[in-house]
Amino acid sequence: MHPDPAPTAFDIETLARALRAAEPLEGGLQDGPPPGDVLGAWYRAEYAGVHRLCQGFLASRAGADDVAQDAMLHLADKLEQWDPARPYAAWRNRVVLHLCRDRERAVRRRAQHEGALEPRSESELDPAEIAAANEATALVDQSLGVLRPREREVFVLIDLEGFTAQDAAEQLGVAASTVRAALALARRRLRAALAPQLGMVEDVS
């Protein structure tokens, strides 16, 4: 069973506003569903999109499985920090992005710590990734995996999620020119690495 299709951004923003207006979470958690189950509706509407964003930033379906749930907890906890005068999606993306960066740092630290003792690839550690991988998932992970982290973030936000360069720059906290340069590099790298796998034939003329 799959969750309901992701609603429009307007729906999610409306739900986020409703959730934000509800009683503050006590100790980070409520001890029961809020009136009208706004939290549940928000979760169902938001989870698939957050999961997809995590997969894009991490280039890993398994990583997304982990971080997306954590991101949902963070978003629910920190919703009061969102300024309703600004777009909800931009705020959400920043939260998700920071969590993904944290995870990548932790994975690198762990790999350094354990690598000498027992080198194991991430896929060996995670049977779910193997079980869940299908062609689209594997190709997306593989494709985004050729990019450097900053290039991947920019590419996901602009070319896959449809944000403008200016929006992406604000979410990433960098200049728009930096975003445009990273996007150009990302596209060039993808073109070189993926054209054959995506069924294209290099122009030899």
Place this chain on the structure above:
Amino acid sequence: MSEPPMEPDAEREEQVVSDLRALWLALPAPDAAAGGVPAEALADCDAVTRAVVERVQAAYRAQVVAAPEVPFALRVADRVRRAPRRRGLQFGRRIAVAAALLVGAWAAMERFGARQADVAPPSASHVAGALPAAPRAVATEPVEHSRAAIFDVPREQLRQRLDGFEYRSGAVRIVLIQPTEPALDGRPRTEPTGD
């Protein structure tokens, strides 16, 4: 006036981006909850915790226990455990038990190469709190570079297999403690008594 023709490289980039975007939109939705926890127990939980518990249960049912699930399940259990003492607390303890059993079963499988059938997954009744011996200490606390899960598993088989075992690669350390009398104030006992 028509647009000038695109350079071949630019065309290829456009095609790559277009193909990737199509794949992106075709990504399968994350697995939804498969159930397994009594509805009346889940009713005490917020939607996020509910989804996590259901996901852990679904992983058990599919006999696919993923590494990332475990520390996350423990984090959720810890958060719920530390929630104000209302109806959520007791359920939080039950979640902690489920998470601990998850860790234990998974670690046992990995450490001893046990067949999955050898390690009984927590049934719905476990999660609902119908344990033969209620846990007397459920706590998690941060330790250096890892998270310690200190729990009392009322399953002798798991106890024998896991006592003193440290699972390091999942950033989760399992410490089994000997059963003791519950604290007089009824609060979870957090100090480790055997490591």
